[in-house]
Amino acid sequence: MKTSHFNLLHFFNANVRFFLAFVLVVFGSSIAWSNAPPDEAYDRLSGHVPVQHIKNSALLGQKSSSDSVPMTVVLRYPNEAQLNSLLSKLYDPLDPSYGHFLTTQQFTDQFSPSQSDYQAIQSYFKSQGFTVAGIHSNRLVLNVSAPVVTAGQAFNVQFNEYAQGSRHYYSVDREPALPHSVAAKILHIAGLQNANVWHKHAVPLSPYQSMGVTPNQVGTGPNGGLQPSDIASIYELNSAALPASKGLGQTIGLFELDGFAGSDITAYETKFGLPKVQPTTVLIDGFNGKPGSGADEVTLDIELQMAVAPSAKIIVYEGPNSGAGVIDTYQKIATDNLAKQISTSWGLCENYSSSGTLTAENAIFKQMAAQGQSIFAASGDSGAYDCGGTSMLNVDDPASQPYVVGVGGTSLKPGSGEVYSSESVWNTSSTEGGGGGVSTFWALPSYQANIPGLASIKYRNVPDVSLDSDPYTGYAIYSGGAWQIYGGTSCAAPIWAAYTAIVNQQRQANGSSALGFLNPTLYTLAQTSSYSADFHDITTGNNNHYYAAIGYDNATGWGSFNGLSLFYDLVAGPSRSATSTTLASSANPSGYGSAVTFTATVTGSSPTGTVTFIDGTTTLGTGAVSSGKATFATSSLTVGTHGITAAYSGDTKNNASTSTALTQTVNKAATSAALASSLNPSGYGSAVTFTATVTGSSPTGTVTFKDGTTTLGTGAVSGGKATLATSSLSAGAHSITAAYSGDTKNNASTSTALTQTVNKKATTATVVSSKNPSVRGTSVTFTATVTGSSPTGTVTFNDGTAKLGTGVLSTSGKATYATATLAIGTHKITASYGGDTNNATSVSAALSQAVK
Known part of the structure; x- marks a missing residue:
C-alpha cells in the first residue's frame, strides 16, 4: 500500500508540474506574483529542475521548512558578445591579440558584472531573508543560504523530497521566479536541487580480477601496472630534448570532489624516486578534505601528474559533491588563476545535467580560456552511453563543454622494452569503454568546423584527444595504503594536463605565453603534415557505437600524443607554410569605367582565408581564397597608372604574403x-x-x-x-x-x-500705284513692297510682258518706278522681285492701271 501511495503522489505531482508548465507556455514566462512589487513582473529562470531524475523518482513530500539550503548564484556577463569576440582573437594566430591572455583583474574589469550590479543582487537576497555567505572578487558568483520556507517564498517554488531507488534527494518543483530586474542579471542558481551526483571516472582493476578475468598487465610497476618510467618511455617523454626537471616552475590544478591521504602520495613518490612535492590543498565551501569513497580518484590524479611532471607544483581544489560545490570549486580555480593546466576526472551525463549547470560552468570555463588556462576533462568510462545502459547515446559533462579539452580512452599495446607499439579504442564491455559522441546541448565550436570524420557537423563532438585508459593496460597507483592498477579516462586527463605543464615550462623559458585553451592549437596542428608525427592516430576498435578511423573520430578524437614531436610543435606554436602571392589583370591597359578583374594566385598548403586588393595604400576590396585563387572586379579605377598589390591574409596553416605591385594603366574612355x-x-x-x-x-x-x-x-x-x-x-x-x-x-x-x-526665304511682292486712273502724259509712280528676310536687290516693273524699268529695294523692302509714258488704256502692271542671296524671287499680282 505504501508503494501505491507513493505512486499516486508521484502521479499527482507529475500532473501538477505538467499543468504549471502548460500555464507558463500559454501565458508566457513573465508572471506577476502576488508578492511582487506592483510595478514589476517576475520572470522565471530556466535549467534548475532535474526533469530526467524526477520522472524516474517517487515524490516523498515537502522538504522540511526549517532546513537550510546553501546556494550559489551565478551572474550573467553583461557583455558576453565582446568576451566571445576576445576569445576568438586570443586564439587566432593571425590576430595581434593572439596569446595576450588577461590577468584575473583585467578579466574582472572588462567582463564581470559591475560592482553596483553585484551589490544590488546581494541587497535583493538580503531583503528576502537570505544570508550572504560568500562574495567573490570576480563578481560572477555569490553564495547565499536561507531556510527552505524563505527560499520557497522568495522563488515562488516548493522544495520537495524525492526517492530515486535507494537515494533520496530534494528539488524545487518548478523553475524559480524573480523580479525582472533581478532575473535579468542571473544566469543560474545552483543548490535548488541535489539530485545530481558527479561521478569519478577511475576504474580499478580489482573488480575484474574478482571475476576471474586475467588482466593484460603491460607495465613494469607494482602488479604489472605502468610506472612513471613506462609512461615516459612509451609516450616519448624521456628525451633529453625535454626539460630535465619536468614541470619546474609550473602549477597544475586538480578539480576534486573528495579528499586524499598524504601518506599515499608520499609512498608513490618514494617508490619511484620522485621529488618530494606534497600537493597544496584548497578546501571549498567548508569541505573537510577527509578521504572518502572517491579518494582513489583524487589520489590517482595527483600521482599520475607527478609521474609525468614531477617538478610541478600541484594545487588540489576540493569541494563538496553538489551543484553549488562544483560551481564554486571551478570558479575558485579561475579566480586564483595560479594553474595554467587543470584536469578534472569528475563528470555527469550531459542529459542529466541541467541547462543551468551547463551554462554556469561554461561561463567559468570562458574566464579560464581568457586567462590562458587549459582544462582537461575525462570523457567518461561508459563508451558512447554516458548515462548508463545501451539505449541512449550521450556524452559526459564537462568534457563536452566547448572550452574544455575532452580526453578519451585507449587500450595500450606497448612493444618490447616499454616502447610505443599501438593503441586501440578502450572497450571492456557493452557498458564500459572510452567516452565519446555528440553533445545534445553545445553547438559545433569553431575549431571543429570543416573537420573530416565528425559524427555531427551541428553539435560539439567528443573527445578531442585520448590516452591509455584501459584498466587491463592500466597504471600502478598507491591508494588506500596498497598498490592497485587503475584505468579509466580519469588516468588520461591528468596526464595530458601534466604534459601541457612541460610544454608551458619550455614556452616560458623561451619567453612565450602559456598555451592557454589547447583545442584551437591541437586542431590546427592535426590538420597539418605534422599530424602523423605529433599524434598516435587510433584506427581500430569502437566504443560500442563510434568507430576509430583515420584522422579524427568520436571514439578517440585525434588520438594520443607522441610526446617529443608534439612538444616541439606546441613549444614553437602553430607553424605555417610559406606562401607566395602573384597578381594578374584581365585587361591592361583598361578603359575608364570598364570592368577589370584582378586575380591573385596564392601558393602554400591548401591556403584559405582572404586576399585584400590594394591600390597604393587604398583598399579596393577583398576576395575569398578558393582553390588557391581570389578575385576582385572593379570599374572604379581613375584614369592614370595604379600600383595594385594583393595581400594574402594567411590562415592557420599558411603565412601571409603580398604580391609585387602590378602597374595597371587606365586610359580615358573612348567616346x-x-x-x-x-x-x-x-x-x-x-x-x-x-x-x-x-x-x-x-x-x-x-x-x-x-x-x-x-x-x-x-x-x-x-x-x-x-x-x-x-x-x-x-x-x-x-x-x-x-x-x-x-x-x-x-x-x-x-x-x-x-x-x-x-x-532661301520665301518672299511676296505687291505693287501699288500712286495714281489710278492716271492721265496720259502725267507721271505715275509704282511702288513694289517685298516681304522676306531683309530682302535686297531689284524689282523689275513690267507692263504685261514689256519691261518698264527697275527699282532698287530700300532697307524697308520697297522699290519704286515712275513713268509718264503710258498710253491711254488699261495696263497690267507687275512687280517682279529678282531675289538675293537669302531671299527667293517673287512676282506680284498684276495691277490694272487705267490711263485716260
Whole structure:
C-alpha cells in the first residue's frame, strides 16, 4: 500500500508540474506574483529542475521548512558578445591579440558584472531573508543560504523530497521566479536541487580480477601496472630534448570532489624516486578534505601528474559533491588563476545535467580560456552511453563543454622494452569503454568546423584527444595504503594536463605565453603534415557505437600524443607554410569605367582565408581564397597608372604574403559623338537646333559646333547631350560637325559631318500705284513692297510682258518706278522681285492701271 501511495503522489505531482508548465507556455514566462512589487513582473529562470531524475523518482513530500539550503548564484556577463569576440582573437594566430591572455583583474574589469550590479543582487537576497555567505572578487558568483520556507517564498517554488531507488534527494518543483530586474542579471542558481551526483571516472582493476578475468598487465610497476618510467618511455617523454626537471616552475590544478591521504602520495613518490612535492590543498565551501569513497580518484590524479611532471607544483581544489560545490570549486580555480593546466576526472551525463549547470560552468570555463588556462576533462568510462545502459547515446559533462579539452580512452599495446607499439579504442564491455559522441546541448565550436570524420557537423563532438585508459593496460597507483592498477579516462586527463605543464615550462623559458585553451592549437596542428608525427592516430576498435578511423573520430578524437614531436610543435606554436602571392589583370591597359578583374594566385598548403586588393595604400576590396585563387572586379579605377598589390591574409596553416605591385594603366574612355538637326532642310532665318549625343563614361565637358571650319558656338554636355540653336545660317548647304572636348575620364571625339540645307526665304511682292486712273502724259509712280528676310536687290516693273524699268529695294523692302509714258488704256502692271542671296524671287499680282 505504501508503494501505491507513493505512486499516486508521484502521479499527482507529475500532473501538477505538467499543468504549471502548460500555464507558463500559454501565458508566457513573465508572471506577476502576488508578492511582487506592483510595478514589476517576475520572470522565471530556466535549467534548475532535474526533469530526467524526477520522472524516474517517487515524490516523498515537502522538504522540511526549517532546513537550510546553501546556494550559489551565478551572474550573467553583461557583455558576453565582446568576451566571445576576445576569445576568438586570443586564439587566432593571425590576430595581434593572439596569446595576450588577461590577468584575473583585467578579466574582472572588462567582463564581470559591475560592482553596483553585484551589490544590488546581494541587497535583493538580503531583503528576502537570505544570508550572504560568500562574495567573490570576480563578481560572477555569490553564495547565499536561507531556510527552505524563505527560499520557497522568495522563488515562488516548493522544495520537495524525492526517492530515486535507494537515494533520496530534494528539488524545487518548478523553475524559480524573480523580479525582472533581478532575473535579468542571473544566469543560474545552483543548490535548488541535489539530485545530481558527479561521478569519478577511475576504474580499478580489482573488480575484474574478482571475476576471474586475467588482466593484460603491460607495465613494469607494482602488479604489472605502468610506472612513471613506462609512461615516459612509451609516450616519448624521456628525451633529453625535454626539460630535465619536468614541470619546474609550473602549477597544475586538480578539480576534486573528495579528499586524499598524504601518506599515499608520499609512498608513490618514494617508490619511484620522485621529488618530494606534497600537493597544496584548497578546501571549498567548508569541505573537510577527509578521504572518502572517491579518494582513489583524487589520489590517482595527483600521482599520475607527478609521474609525468614531477617538478610541478600541484594545487588540489576540493569541494563538496553538489551543484553549488562544483560551481564554486571551478570558479575558485579561475579566480586564483595560479594553474595554467587543470584536469578534472569528475563528470555527469550531459542529459542529466541541467541547462543551468551547463551554462554556469561554461561561463567559468570562458574566464579560464581568457586567462590562458587549459582544462582537461575525462570523457567518461561508459563508451558512447554516458548515462548508463545501451539505449541512449550521450556524452559526459564537462568534457563536452566547448572550452574544455575532452580526453578519451585507449587500450595500450606497448612493444618490447616499454616502447610505443599501438593503441586501440578502450572497450571492456557493452557498458564500459572510452567516452565519446555528440553533445545534445553545445553547438559545433569553431575549431571543429570543416573537420573530416565528425559524427555531427551541428553539435560539439567528443573527445578531442585520448590516452591509455584501459584498466587491463592500466597504471600502478598507491591508494588506500596498497598498490592497485587503475584505468579509466580519469588516468588520461591528468596526464595530458601534466604534459601541457612541460610544454608551458619550455614556452616560458623561451619567453612565450602559456598555451592557454589547447583545442584551437591541437586542431590546427592535426590538420597539418605534422599530424602523423605529433599524434598516435587510433584506427581500430569502437566504443560500442563510434568507430576509430583515420584522422579524427568520436571514439578517440585525434588520438594520443607522441610526446617529443608534439612538444616541439606546441613549444614553437602553430607553424605555417610559406606562401607566395602573384597578381594578374584581365585587361591592361583598361578603359575608364570598364570592368577589370584582378586575380591573385596564392601558393602554400591548401591556403584559405582572404586576399585584400590594394591600390597604393587604398583598399579596393577583398576576395575569398578558393582553390588557391581570389578575385576582385572593379570599374572604379581613375584614369592614370595604379600600383595594385594583393595581400594574402594567411590562415592557420599558411603565412601571409603580398604580391609585387602590378602597374595597371587606365586610359580615358573612348567616346563617340553623333549629331542631329531639329529641322533639315530649314529656311533661311528660321531657328534650327543641333544636338550632339556623346557616349562614354558619364562624359562632361563641352561640344563645339562648327560649320565647316567656322565655329558656330559651344554647348555644355549634360546627360550625354549638348545643344546649339542658331538662325544665322546662310542659305545653301552647310557641313556641320560636333567636336566633343573630352574630360578627365573621356577622350575627345568628333561627329561625322551633317549636311544642313538652308533654303532661301520665301518672299511676296505687291505693287501699288500712286495714281489710278492716271492721265496720259502725267507721271505715275509704282511702288513694289517685298516681304522676306531683309530682302535686297531689284524689282523689275513690267507692263504685261514689256519691261518698264527697275527699282532698287530700300532697307524697308520697297522699290519704286515712275513713268509718264503710258498710253491711254488699261495696263497690267507687275512687280517682279529678282531675289538675293537669302531671299527667293517673287512676282506680284498684276495691277490694272487705267490711263485716260
